Amino acid sequence: MxxxxxxxxxxxxxxxxxxxxxxxxxxxxxxxxxxxxxxxxxxxxxxxxxxxxxxxxxxxxxxxxxxxxxxxxxxxxxxxxxxxxxxxxxxxxxxxxxxxxxxxxxxxxxxxxxxxxxxxxxxxxxxxxxRCSPLLVAVRDGFTEGVRLLLRHGADPEPFEQICTCVPGWPLHHAVVYAHFPCFLELVRGGAITNLSSLTNQICSKIVARLSIPHAILKYAKERPEFVSLYHESGGNLWQLNAGGITGSEESTENSPAKERLKALLGTPLSLKSQCRIAIRRLLGRHRLAHLASLDVPSCLTSFLNYDEFSQYLQKPRKEKVVQDHNSEE
Known part of the structure; x- marks a missing residue:
């Protein structure tokens, strides 16, 4: 030029x-x-x-x-x-x-x-x-650095209007649909709510059922059991019912690594250690989570609070899958 x-x-x-x-x-x-x-x-x-x-x-x-x-x-x-x-x-x-x-x-x-x-x-x-947002675009495209930047500058991981209309949807759900685990992890680290049922005063139960994370994992990311583990560790509801009133393990008839992990965890209550992590992060508040590393506490504790044990899955290769999203607009 x-x-x-x-x-x-x-x-x-x-x-x-x-x-x-x-x-x-x-x-x-x-x-x-x-x-x-x-x-x-x-x-x-x-x-x-x-x-x-x-x-x-x-x-x-x-x-x-x-x-x-x-x-x-x-x-x-x-x-x-x-x-x-x-x-x-x-x-x-x-x-x-x-x-x-x-x-x-x-x-x-x-x-x-x-x-x-x-x-x-x-x-x-x-x-x-x-109708789309920068955060949803970053999640859809697997642009983890972009997700991190947007969250640190106040992007809302639970956009009320987009979730309630399902157009184009919920960032955490998008990360599962497009099987982008690094984005899923970044959203959790940034304080995303993993359990929409906690927002039932704002979001109706039909939408919560439609955007069930366990069902989405078993449909779109069945080869990635780490989605199930992180969802469970961050307070997600593995017993979530879909619109038909059944759990993800009941709906999915196909055996897969994700389903095996989900079945194993269904009868396993969240450990006290993990519950403490959720409570501390909630107490810190979403706007302080980006500054965990600056806390005057042992690095092993900040690493735990930041879900760093899941970093081992970030470089794991995955099968590319083309998912058409007719609701998203660029």
Whole structure:
């Protein structure tokens, strides 16, 4: 791709943008958009020195109604993102699909840009105009670092509206459906509630039954018994009934590693040690869990509180499975 500052004199910014599948009117000043898309930080810096460009800082161009910041994220240029943020670009301005710059950075797995946007106050939930959220996208794609970043900056692992409408759903359930154990572990470490029945005052029993984790494990992650173990250790209900009123072990007729683990644990009460872990984490509160390592306690205790014994499963290879999610929108 040609650098912006080396464009032939006879080629206008509008013509060049059109060639890049970005459409602008002749009277539009798209120098910022062009620099953002091409990752030309020096050109952008010069353009920002022109007071006339201020009115185009949040201007959205067709066909995706993308402002410069959205294009800079797409181009993956951290310096351009920083320049636009420093200049006062709207960090929540959506494109035509309701995707915020943070949503785009998450879907394109760009943690450095995500961190930049989150640190200047980007909403970790994305926009209400898009039915999906950055957290759900990160979980769906197995983007564990993105999940961790979003949770540490306040993303809600129990989005009430998405859970109640099942569109697109519950992040913890998504992690099972797409068999991403590292994301499942990261959600638990971040304070995700493993038992939706504890929210029955907010979420009806039919939704709780529909989003049963044990049933999802035996359907989508039957070769990964560690899902069952972690779910049990974090206070999950292995006896959860589905909409038909039966448990996961009763519904599944196929023998699998996950089912064998579930059957073994059904008659095993949670140990006092594990119950203490749940109680301490609850007492600390979700917003303090990211700082466990800084506690003035033995490292073995912080490791236990962080479920580090499950880290052994993070590198375990898994069979790739394509799961279509018609409810999610990017």
């Amino acid at each position: 040609a650098e912006v500052q080396h464009l032939p004199a006879q080629v206008s910014a509008q013509d060049y943008m059109t060639n890049l599948m970005v459409d602008a009117d002749d009277e539009d000043d798209v120098r910022l958009h062009l620099s953002a898309l091409c990752g030309d930080a020096k050109g952008m810096q010069r353009t920002l020195q022109d007071p006339a460009t201020a009115e185009w800082l949040n201007h959205r161009v067709r066909p995706y109604l993308s402002p410069p910041l959205r294009l800079a994220v797409t181009g993956g240029n951290q310096e351009c993102v920083q320049l636009l943020v420093a200049a006062g670009a709207n960090i929540e301005l959506e494109d035509v699909k309701g995707q915020t710059p943070l949503f785009v950075a998450t879907s394109q797995r760009k943690p450095i840009i995500m961190k930049t946007l989150l640190e200047v106050g980007a909403n970790p939930e994305g926009s209400k105009k898009n």
